[in-house]
Amino acid sequence: MPASVRPPAPPENVLTDVPEPGAPELVAAIQSAAAPPPLAAVASAVVPTTEPAVAAAVEEVAAHVAGPIPQVAARAPALRSDPKLREQNLVLPPGAGGAHGGPYKMLRTQVLRRLDKLGANSLAVVGTAAGAGKTLTAINLAIAIAADPDRTALLVDLDLRNPSVHRRLGLEARAGIEAVLRQEQPLEAAIVRLEGYERLAVLPAGERCQDSSELLAARRTQTLIATMRQRYTDRVLIFDLPPVLQADDALSFANCVQAGLVVVGERRTQREDLSRTLELLADLPIIGSVLNATREAVDSYY
Numbered sequence: 026m027p028a029s030v031r032p033p034a035p036p037e038n039v040l041t042d043v044p045e046p047g048a049p050e051l052v053a054a055i056q057s058a059a060a061p062p063p064l065a066a067v068a069s070a071v072v073p074t075t076e077p078a079v080a081a082a083v084e085e086v087a088a089h090v091a092g093p094i095p096q097v098a099a100r101a102p103a104l105r106s107d108p109k110l111r112e113q114n115l116v117l118p119p120g121a122g123g124a125h126g127g128p129y130k131m132l133r134t135q136v137l138r139r140l141d142k143l144g145a146n147s148l149a150v151v152g153t154a155a156g157a158g159k160t161l162t163a164i165n166l167a168i169a170i171a172a173d174p175d176r177t178a179l180l181v182d183l184d185l186r187n188p189s190v191h192r193r194l195g196l197e198a199r200a201g202i203e204a205v206l207r208q209e210q211p212l213e214a215a216i217v218r219l220e221g222y223e224r225l226a227v228l229p230a231g232e233r234c235q236d237s238s239e240l241l242a243a244r245r246t247q248t249l250i251a252t253m254r255q256r257y258t259d260r261v262l263i264f265d266l267p268p269v270l271q272a273d274d275a276l277s278f279a280n281c282v283q284a285g286l287v288v289v290g291e292r293r294t295q296r297e298d299l300s301r302t303l304e305l306l307a308d309l310p311i312i313g314s315v316l317n318a319t320r321e322a323v324d325s326y327y
Contacts, residue, residue, distance in 0.1 A: 103217075103218040103219070103220045104196055104197075104217050104218070104219060104220060105220045106194055106195030106196055106219060106220070107195045110195040111193075111194065111195055114161075114193045114194075114195075115161055115165075116161075116164055116165065116168070116193060116194060117129060117164075117165045117168045117169065119168075119172075119221040119222050119223070120172050121133075121165070121168050121169040121171075121172040125165075126169070129165045129166060129168070129169040130169050130172070132162075132166055132169065132315065133166060133169035133170050133172075133173070135313065136148065136166065136170075136286065136312065136313075137170065137173070137176070137261070139284070139312040139313065140261065140283075140284060140312065143283065143284060143310060143312070145283035145284050145310075146254055146258070146260060146261050146262060146283070147250070147254050147261070147262040147264070147281075147282045147283045147284070148261065148262065148263055148264065148282065148283070148284050148285065148286055148312075149264045149266050149275065149278065149279070149282040149284070149285045149286070149309070150162055150163040150166070150263060150264065150265055150266065150285075150286050150288060151266050151268070151269050151275050151285055151286070151287055151288070151302070151306070152268050152269070152287065152288045152289075152290070152294070152302075153268060153269055153270050153287075153289075153294050153295070153298040153299055153301075153302045154268045154270055154271055154293070154294070154298060155187075155268055155271065156290055156293050157268075157288045157289060157290030157293055157294055157317060158288055158290055158317035159265060159266075159268070159288040160184065160189055160190060160193065160265050161193070161317075162286075162288045162315055162317060163180065163190075163263050163264075163265040164180060164190060164193060164194065164265075166263060166286075167179075167180035167225060167261075167263045168222065168225060170261050170263070171222060171223065171224040171225035172224075173224075174224075175259065176224065176259055176260070176261060177224040177225070177226070177257065177259055177260045177261070178224065178225050178226070178260065178261050178262075178263060179216075179226045179227075179228060179253070179260055179261070179262050179263070180225065180226070180227045180228065180263050180265070181202060181227075181228040181262060181263065181264045181265070182201075182202065182227075182228065182229050182230040182265050183202065183230070183241065183264050183265060183266050183267075183274070183278060184230065184265050184266060184267045184274075185202075185203055185230050185233065185234040185237035185240065185241070185267075185274065186233060186234065186237050186267050186272055186274065187233065187267070188201070188229065188230030188231070188232070188233065190227065190229050190230070190265060191227075191229035191230070191231075194219060194227065194229075196217065196219065196227065196229060198215075198229040198230065198231040199214075199231075200214045200215040200231060201215060201229055201230045201231025201232060202215055202228050202229065202230050202231075203230055203231060203232065203234050203237075203240065204231065205228075205249070206240045206241075206243065206245070206246055206249070207240070208245070212228075212249070215228055215229070216228050217229070237267070237272070237274050238272065238273045238274045238277045239277075241274050241277040241278040241281075242277035242278070246278075246281065247280070247281050250262075250281040250282070251281070254283070262282075264278070264282060266278060269302045269305055269306065270298055270301060270302060270305075275306070276305060276306075279306060279308065279309045280308075282309070283310070284309070284310045284311070284312045285306055285309045285310065285311045285312070286311070286312060286313060286314070286315065287299070287302065287303070287306075287311060287313075287314040287315070288314070288315045288317050289314050289315065289316050289317065290317050291316055291317065
């Protein structure tokens, strides 16, 4: 990592409140960040996974999904990576411990509570533009969720224009999610586990894709994600997506996921960009936002 690049800091005081249905406000700002102007109430209803249209699509197209959905803990290979590299990249250690683990565990608890309230188990982590820290947030949130003994997490890198989850974790992506979406590889060939991280599975992306939005909008992608959501009730699917205002990928994929989390970079994210992002994602339930790289001091309890 170049010395001139300042990596995003862990989130602090992480999640905002989401208004009740019909409330005029959108997502409130965190700490001292200015709230976006009201646009529309954030919808809290989530299409259930048993919706007839989804179920029918699963039945009709399931045969075209390359390979069965594996039981991750039993079949996915456990790969080693350099702990010093992970530490350099601010990736949490196993169990979400360490100096930065507390804020992410707080984020985890709030996220899980709100997903459970929605009856949802899939979450898109998005930002307005590059540099807000969405990928690091997605990685460490997945690690924190997997630290809960009653949950498992599957981290999916769908930033197909600039995949970086595998690099931050120190993994070599032998087969990526893009090959699965193109039906070139079975799903079980792409899912991996990271040694020492129990209950965490990773579905990395292997290479940049010029046709990323078309892949994410394809019907077979919707079927695959719906099947993954329905297969395991204790698993939370975390999707890292490209910045909303720099590509149409997040919009193409929004109908596949049940909720969204917006990462806001302090002194990076502009108020008007945040407003526009929330407007574009108006049909996706936004459960909150994360203020990343805050410079405000936070007292430690311990």
